[in-house]
Amino acid sequence: MKIYLNGEFVEKEDAKISVYDHGLLYGDGIFEGIRAYDGVVFKLKEHIDRLYDSAKSITLEIPLTKEEMEKVVVDTLKINNLKDAYIRLVITRGVGDLGLDPKKCSKPTIFCIAEPMNPLLGEDGIKVITSSVRRLPVDVLNPAVKSLNYLNSILAKIQANYAGVNEAFLLDREGYVAEGTGDNIFVVKNGIIKTPPLSSSVLRGITRDTVIELAKEMGYKVVEERLTLHELYVADELFITGTAAELVPVVEIDGRTINNGKIGETTKKLSEEFKKIRKTMGTKVYE
Numbered sequence: 001m002k003i004y005l006n007g008e009f010v011e012k013e014d015a016k017i018s019v020y021d022h023g024l025l026y027g028d029g030i031f032e033g034i035r036a037y038d039g040v041v042f043k044l045k046e047h048i049d050r051l052y053d054s055a056k057s058i059t060l061e062i063p064l065t066k067e068e069m070e071k072v073v074v075d076t077l078k079i080n081n082l083k084d085a086y087i088r089l090v091i092t093r094g095v096g097d098l099g100l101d102p103k104k105c106s107k108p109t110i111f112c113i114a115e116p117m118n119p120l121l122g123e124d125g126i127k128v129i130t131s132s133v134r135r136l137p138v139d140v141l142n143p144a145v146k147s148l149n150y151l152n153s154i155l156a157k158i159q160a161n162y163a164g165v166n167e168a169f170l171l172d173r174e175g176y177v178a179e180g181t182g183d184n185i186f187v188v189k190n191g192i193i194k195t196p197p198l199s200s201s202v203l204r205g206i207t208r209d210t211v212i213e214l215a216k217e218m219g220y221k222v223v224e225e226r227l228t229l230h231e232l233y234v235a236d237e238l239f240i241t242g243t244a245a246e247l248v249p250v251v252e253i254d255g256r257t258i259n260n261g262k263i264g265e266t267t268k269k270l271s272e273e274f275k276k277i278r279k280t281m282g283t284k285v286y287e
Ligand SMILES: Cc1ncc(COP(=O)(O)O)c(CNc2cccc(C(=O)O)c2)c1O
Pocket: 033, 143, 153, 179, 180, 181, 182, 183, 184, 203, 204, 205, 206, 207, 208, 241, 242, 243, 244, 245
């Protein structure tokens, strides 16, 4: 397995970064989780756009153009002969003396990992709890920035683990439903599809955008509005979306069973449509 690290490809066991890297010392960095399906990198441009937005938001100057960064991802898949893969693209502030001042770092660290990952899209539902850990408010650390600061999500995940369930949902500071630890949330009620707005401390998921687009094309009414736990508890269907997760039905939340514990019809239809388009919307690795 070869890793892209700062302009060259190195063997996995040689892919090391300095203990003085501010990505490690202070979580000062950003990342993207991306999928490739049968040699097509799903919505690579959209992921790169979000990466550069995250960078700009924390004044992290990436020394590559967007096109050069896209090529890093494509070349990392090529050199490893991967067609179905999970890609982790990370940019940190770089190496610098101790002390959190970003000015101490002169050159960002860039690495790209690609690992085989087969398409999931199982129909098995998951169980979730609502975490007591609130999603970071947009004026504290905006979830729109996909930063290396994942402790907020990890603390919620620890509660899910302790509760013996797959995932935890986080509320925003006002008690409205925000998102999962690494995924967005959708409710289906009376044929209408609802998802929390970005203002509810939500990362604008690329899968979320794709599902909203697909659902509208399929003729569903899709509403982005603040949701309360009550609306999740009484949902006809509940599902999450994310690059790794794709679409996963939620069959139980805080002990309330959803749709008799089975994947819902709308979720199933959306999942089937997503399966069709995931190879068509993206960047070809092998011409
Ligand atoms: C907090 C959060 N919310 C939603 C999503 C879904 O966004 P996308 O549809 O663009 O993936 C994410 C991103 N998903 C994410 C984050 C961290 C790790 C992993 C992983 O599966 O390894 C995945 C995320 O981190």
